[in-house]
Amino acid sequence: xPKLNQDVVxxxxxxxxxxxxxxxxxxxxxxxxxxNALADxxxxxxxxxxxVSQQPYNLPNSGYCLTVAEYLGxxxxxxxxxxxxxxxxxxxxxxxxxxxxxxxxxEVAVCVHGENSVTGRPKDTHGFALQIxxxxxxxxxxFGPPSPPAHYALYAQRYMxxxxxxxxxxxxxxxxxxxxxxxxxxxxMKKPITLEDYMASKPIASPFKLLDCSIPVDGxxxxxxxxxxxxxxxxxxxxxxxxxxxxxxxNAMVGGVAIDELGLExxxxxxxxxxxxxxxxxxxxxxxxxxxxxxxxxxxxxGFAKRGEAGDYIRAGHASLGGxxxxxxxxxxxxxxxxxxxLHTLEIIRQLQGKCGRRQVxxxxxxxxxxxxxxxxxxxxxxxxxxxx
Amino acid sequence: xxxxxxxxxxxxxxxxxxxQLKLQHCQDCDKPFYYPRTACPSCGxxxxxxxxxxxxxxxxxFSHVHLALGGYKSWEAEVPFTLVQIQLDEGPRMLSxxxxxxxxSVKIGDRVTVxxxxxxxxxxxxxxxxx
Numbered sequence: 001x002p003k004l005n006q007d008v009v010x011x012x013x014x015x016x017x018x019x020x021x022x023x024x025x026x027x028x029x030x031x032x033x034x035x036n037a038l039a040d041x042x043x044x045x046x047x048x049x050x051x052v053s054q055q056p057y058n059l060p061n062s063g064y065c066l067t068v069a070e071y072l073g074x075x076x077x078x079x080x081x082x083x084x085x086x087x088x089x090x091x092x093x094x095x096x097x098x099x100x101x102x103x104x105x106x107e108v109a110v111c112v113h114g115e116n117s118v119t120g121r122p123k124d125t126h127g128f129a130l131q132i133x134x135x136x137x138x139x140x141x142x143f144g145p146p147s148p149p150a151h152y153a154l155y156a157q158r159y160m161x162x163x164x165x166x167x168x169x170x171x172x173x174x175x176x177x178x179x180x181x182x183x184x185x186x187x188x189m190k191k192p193i194t195l196e197d198y199m200a201s202k203p204i205a206s207p208f209k210l211l212d213c214s215i216p217v218d219g220x221x222x223x224x225x226x227x228x229x230x231x232x233x234x235x236x237x238x239x240x241x242x243x244x245x246x247x248x249x250x251n252a253m254v255g256g257v258a259i260d261e262l263g264l265e266x267x268x269x270x271x272x273x274x275x276x277x278x279x280x281x282x283x284x285x286x287x288x289x290x291x292x293x294x295x296x297x298x299x300x301x302x303g304f305a306k307r308g309e310a311g312d313y314i315r316a317g318h319a320s321l322g323g324x325x326x327x328x329x330x331x332x333x334x335x336x337x338x339x340x341x342x343l344h345t346l347e348i349i350r351q352l353q354g355k356c357g358r359r360q361v362x363x364x365x366x367x368x369x370x371x372x373x374x375x376x377x378x379x380x381x382x383x384x385x386x387x388x389x
Numbered sequence: 390x391x392x393x394x395x396x397x398x399x400x401x402x403x404x405x406x407x408x409q410l411k412l413q414h415c416q417d418c419d420k421p422f423y424y425p426r427t428a429c430p431s432c433g434x435x436x437x438x439x440x441x442x443x444x445x446x447x448x449x450x451f452s453h454v455h456l457a458l459g460g461y462k463s464w465e466a467e468v469p470f471t472l473v474q475i476q477l478d479e480g481p482r483m484l485s486x487x488x489x490x491x492x493x494s495v496k497i498g499d500r501v502t503v504x505x506x507x508x509x510x511x512x513x514x515x516x517x518x519x520x
Binding site for chain 2: 137138139140141142143144147149150151153154155156157158161202203204205206207208253254255256
């Protein structure tokens with residue numbers, strides 16, 4: 001079990017507007033997010049001695065952390081680029097920062113991801129080629145569209161076959177996320193939707209319709225991680241990282257394992273056990289939602305709902321604000337916008353800080369973030385604990 | 390599309406050209422696997438031999454694709470088509486595609502057989518439903 005230092009805390013978050021950020025480059029977005037995160041906890045760039053960056057997927061360059069450090073004028077003892085995959089990376093970045101602080105490389109580290117993946121896309125391309133995400137193109141590209149929806153759809157179809165999940169259950173996920181996004185001023189989707197809207201949305205790759213798919217956006221997010229000692233000195237109330245987990249089984253769909261062999265279940269068990277809690281102890285959660293199936297799978301694997309019953313769980317309001325464990329209160333990748341998964345991590349931190357305004361989960365103290373990458377290839381997770389509010 | 394082949398993966402594609410579905414079999418743990426690798430993903434063994442498969446199996450999962458992002462240029466005119474995972478009778482699962490247009494009657498468990506298809510200079514192991 002990975003050990004987390006009990007004296008490293010999260011103290012600040014920063015988010016840029018999401019949507020179409022015309023005329024803003026990837027590194028400018030990351031720098032923007034870093035400045036916002038530092039301002040959030042009253043620090044300046046002079047306080048920063050560590051940086052962990054995830055490079056943009058649309059125009060990656062090697063050594064991206066150095067690009068960001070140079071742009072910000074940072075001359076620091078610790079800098080790293082991290083890419084596990086997709087939304088799994090955001091948890092990994094916090095872990096990397098915690099380890100760097102714990103081992104004395106630095107005292108104040110900023111984790112950042114941001115990209116202009118929509119407005120900065122190479123000309124004449126539509127979506128991302130799957131090989132950018134998942135490799136394996138030699139045995140994938142000749143058969144399918146080399147893009148994510150159809151590959152996630154294969155898991156969705158199989159899941160329906162094994163557990164009886166219905167189209168309406170996916171629709172319930174889409175509607176619940178949209179309802180949350182309506183409470184987030186920084187979400188791109190502004191119109192309410194109904195199950196009827198969902199059912200009438202155009203087919204993409206069965207069983208997926210348009211409203212099963214997340215919405216790509218430009219945007220950036222950053223988190224400030226600090227030694228407890230420094231936080232106490234500054235009088236900052238920090239969020240503790242209580243447990244962390246990662247499980248890898250494959251990458252691309254050509255290597256995709258059966259549903260009961262995925263890393264989600266062992267990851268979920270270890271995450272809960274090592275924090276000494278169960279799903280009933282979690283006040284608010286954010287989970288991977290690139291496609292609606294992800295949310296069904298996460299809810300049923302992490303023990304919030306029984307197999308095949310996540311749709312009922314959502315329809316009963318348990319995953320909505322005011323429910324048992326509000327989920328993806330920011331609207332998620334499905335309705336806030338999708339550029340990696342860092343905004344999930346930001347949301348859980350802000351919920352535990354009590355900074356979520358009209359979508360605040362009252363008294364939230366224990367939060368869970370779970371990320372995924374590849375085609376259910378890697379699962380990451382973290383349990384966080386905030387100060388009593 | 391012309392994705393480059395390694396000397397190991399070229400054996401698979403050359404066999405397809407000859408109308409044969411050949412997969413590697415690990416002589417250490419006695420298991421077949423797909424896709425071609427330089428070592429067995431089950432045990433790490435490197436005593437591998439190529440064996441010809443019957444090319445029959447069942448549909449493990451499928452998706453009718455209505456929006457072809459990327460891929461071959463001609464695909465946009467071919468949608469909807471059906472992406473499949475095939476459970477080969479001999480063990481491994483393959484990602485492939487059914488020949489022809491998507492058919493609503495496709496379901497998990499349908500029997501299939503390999504149907505080699507020529508595209509842009511490659512011979513691809515697509516599948517066709519049988520019975």
